[in-house]
Amino acid sequence: MCFEELKRRLLEGIDLKQGRLYLAKVSQGRFLEEENYTIHLNGKRLLFAKVFYGRKPYYKEWVELFNIEEGFFGTEAEDLLLELFSRCFRRLFVEYYNDPQTTKELKSGIPPQETRLGKRLKSLGYTYFRDWYYPEGWMEGGYKLQAERL
Numbered sequence: 001m002c003f004e005e006l007k008r009r010l011l012e013g014i015d016l017k018q019g020r021l022y023l024a025k026v027s028q029g030r031f032l033e034e035e036n037y038t039i040h041l042n043g044k045r046l047l048f049a050k051v052f053y054g055r056k057p058y059y060k061e062w063v064e065l066f067n068i069e070e071g072f073f074g075t076e077a078e079d080l081l082l083e084l085f086s087r088c089f090r091r092l093f094v095e096y097y098n099d100p101q102t103t104k105e106l107k108s109g110i111p112p113q114e115t116r117l118g119k120r121l122k123s124l125g126y127t128y129f130r131d132w133y134y135p136e137g138w139m140e141g142g143y144k145l146q147a148e149r150l
Contacts (some may be wrong), residue, residue: 002088003061010039010086016076021046026140032057040083046072049085062091066142073099074116086124090149094121094130097143106131112145121147 013022019042054061112129126147
């Protein structure tokens with residue numbers, strides 16, 4: 001399963017114990033290879049995803065999950081979305097400031113890959129981690145964990 005299959009599955013929606021998870025809106029990003037996803041759970045916005053499909057051979061694909069509602073972290077919806085996105089994207093960014101456990105662990109000096117979120121991403125095959133606690137520039141957004149499969 002990759003890009004088109006991922007999008008199709010999210011557009012169709014997925015029933016979870018928490019309710020129905022689905023892709024509510026897709027809009028064009030800044031580049032031809034980029035789209036913006038708005039993902040809902042039970043009719044309410046859960047998060048946004050900036051999806052870059054890559055520009056071969058120069059740029060690899062990546063996805064960033066941001067403006068994530070607090071109720072997302074540590075849930076079935078989190079597990080499912082991370083798993084689905086990890087199938088297609090070797091580089092993943094997840095904003096964590098609404099994840100109290102990961103935030104606390106990082107502030108106490110625990111390495112990114114050993115935090116709650118880092119361990120979950122590690123279990124999906126990611127091997128390189130970076131904590132973007134101080135994003136560079138003005139378009140990078142908030143605190144996020146970067147995970148990559150090299």
